[in-house]
Amino acid sequence: MAVDERMPGPPPVAVVRPGSRPDGAGRTPGRTSTVLCLLTVLMAAAVSLVLKRGVPTFLNLSPYDGLLFARNATSLADGDWLGRFTDLTLVKGIGYPALMAFAHDARIELGQAEQLVYLMAALAVAGCILAATRRKVLSTGCFVFLALAPANFGAASNDVVRDNLYASLALLFVASTALLCLAVLRGARIVWIVGAGLLCGLSGAWAWVTREEGLSLVPPVLAVVVGFGVVTWRSSRRRRRALGPGRRSWAAAARPLIAVLVVGASFAAPLVAVAATNAERYGVALTDDMGSGTFLRAYADWTRVEVGDEQRRVPIDAAQRRAVYAVSGAARELAPYLERKDNPWRYEDCRTRPCEFGGGWMVWAIRDAAAEAGHFDDAREAQAFFVRLAAEIDGACTRGELTCSSRLPAGLQPVQRAPAGELTRSYGGMAGDLLLSRDLFEPVEVQTDVSPRTRAEYTAIILGLPGSNAAAAAEGAQYGDRLWLYEGLGAVYRSAVLALLAVALLGGIAVLVLRRRRPRWRAPRREAALVVLGSALAVGVLVRLGLLAIVDVAEYDAANGRYQLTSHVFLLAAVTVGAAGVVAVVRDRRRPGSVRRAVGGVDQAHREPDDRDLRASHDQHHAEDR
Structure with a gap:
């Protein structure tokens, strides 16, 4: 009997590999969790902005600090660059006045603009955690923790000075460097590499023209680059042992070069533009006088005598x-x-x-x-x-x-006036203050005695400020009614920082011990990216504390919350990243049958990948490059 080819046959059987899901399964929950995570991120950002708006702005009355920034920002907003030249015109960088002028033109309160920059830095850190662990809930929780950090709502961060902005930019610079390295090593699309490179270069340049100690950011950034380089070298050496030498596609070879070019151009362009404009207006191609001018060299030489x-x-x-x-x-x-x-x-x-x-x-x-x-x-x-x-x-x-003592680079000359014993004591004291969050969450002082002329200078460039001392007193009364909220948040974070530090350190040590003793813990180390970023942030903390200790011993009292803001945000991000890495590793090992989305490949049932896994990953990598 002839068989009608149009007759329906038995339905095809779906072949499901062990540990995988049938086609279409789990998509709705995954999308739902993504939406919920995005909503949580937006809600946390909104709450942080509301909390920031509830804190009064302290008007710095010094013509060498707050009023200088306000006057330079007013000139920028009026299209007059930094105004008529005086001995103060170029003494400090343009970074903070530029933010003030931008906030004024965009009709944003200055505190809100500063908080948005900080939220970008927190988002970059959370992005690194997501890229390394592929855990949306974990990275979202880390962002929420960073976004609500109470140091942003204390007196140290709500003065009209540049330290809060610099701290946020420093964290953004380091975190975006890590994101860029991850994008290059993962073989991301060129558009993502260009975007991460622009963020890295521009944030670094902005930090450079905000404060004069931009060189102190080189060690943590270098730690990120070197750390990822070591991880890549070890991974490639292991692959070569399994597969033998192979050729790299042009796209894979071009990614690092593109990243370097984008970062270099986006970092240099703003600095060149600022120096060129200063040369056109004032005749000197400087970004600022204290950092790149000749004054600091003369001052340093005088101190050598x-x-x-x-x-x-x-x-x-x-x-x-x-x-x-x-x-x-x-x-x-x-x-x-x-x-x-x-x-x-x-x-x-x-x-x-x-x-x-x-x-x-x-x-x-x-x-x-x-x-x-x-x-x-x-x-x-x-x-x-x-x-x-x-x-x-x-x-x-x-x-x-x-x-005279030996001639050092001008910025390092104070080291000669910092005896080792005093330096060690100062360093230890500042480290203790940092761990205990001293002077970081203190309430803002309400000012009711500012002269009308000074207040007018500030209200002309900063939106949302009280127009009179009476209005400032009323704003202060409302702030006092909410003060319990900020104090409670500060108390929680004081304990949380110490707890997360303990989790990161003790948990990391435990993982290293278990790796050596239990085979199931010897899986591909996807948490290596978090180890690199956390270590780089720790380097940033140590370098910043060293800088402050030298200043504290040789120059002036530097043990205050305002100068500790940069080391605080580095520490906060470091313990967050470290604890996230420990949580991710432990959760992976508690589910031996799950699919691990590791850096560089997939590891089922926590087994060591064999040559077939490596070859499949190798072939897939080149196919994507083509």
Whole structure:
């Protein structure tokens, strides 16, 4: 009997590999969890912005800090760059005034703009956790924890100064570097690599023009790059042992080059643009005077002069000044102002008589003296004057007319005035303050005695500020009613930081021990990315504490919450990343039958991948490149 080919046959049998799901199974729950995670992220960001808006802005009344930023921002908003040149025009970078001007033009409150930058950094950290673990719920929880960090709602972060912005940019720079490395190593599409590279380069450049210690971000960023390089080298060596030498596609070889070019261009372009604009307006191609100008070299050379016993936190005492006056004509021009009995900088923070210029104030005393001598009438003249001052002091040191310590890079010169014992004590004290979150969550002081003129300068550029002292008092009363919420959040996070630090350290040690003793723990190490990022953030903490300890011993009291903001956000992100890595590893090992989405491949039932796994991964990698 003929068989009708159109007759339906038995339904095809779906072949399901062990550990996998049938086609279509689990898609709806996966999409639902993605939507829920996105909604949670948006809700946490919104809550953090609401909390930030409820904190009053403290108006920094110093013409060398808050008012300087407000005036520069007003000039930027008016299209007049940084305004008429004075001795303060280029003394600090343009990064913070640029944010103030942007917030004004975008009709955003300054606090909200600062919080948005911080949320970008928190999102970058959470993105690294998601890319490394493929766990949406875990990475979402980490973002929520970072987004609600109470340091953003304390007095240290709500002053009109640049430290809060710099801390956020520093974290964004390091985290975006890790994201870029992950994108390159995972063979991501070029568009993702370009996007991550732009974020990395632009955040680094913005941080560079916000504060002068941008070089302190090099160690953590370098730790990220070197760490991922080591992970990649070990992985490729293992693959070569299994498969033998193979060829790389052009796309795989081009990804690192594209990343380097994008980061380099996006980092350099803003710096070149700022320097070029300053050259056009003021005649000097600088991003800022304290970081890239000639003043710091002259100041550092003056502190090298050795005359008698050193005084703590007095970098240039009366004996040093007299010694330099004798050999430097440029220094003698500053003497009438510096040696004036009523010089206000001499009495700042003076606790013992006779008063001397403290390290935090000597910088401004010298600049004010140069301005009185007429050397800040023109930017080029100012740079030339400090070149002459540095050359005369260094020449006298070289000829033996002055006894001087070794000449170091200007930013490192204070190290010579920081004895090891005092430096160690200061470092330990600051580390303890950081771990206990001291001075980071303190409530904002409500100001009801600001002059109308000063308040008008601020309200002209910062939206949402009270227009009068009476309005500020009313805002302060509302803040006082909500203060219990901020204090409660601070108490929770003080304990949480220590708990997460313990989980990250003890859990990490336990995982390393178990790897050596139990075969089921010897799986492909997808958590390596989190180890690299967490270690780099820890490096950032250590470097920042070292910098602050040197300043604290040699220059001025640096043990306060405002200067600790950068080390705090690094520590907060480090313990979050470390704890997330431990949680991900433990959850994987508790489900031996699950599919592990590891870095570099899939590992079923926690077995070691054999040559077939490696070859399949190798072939798939090249197929994707093609």
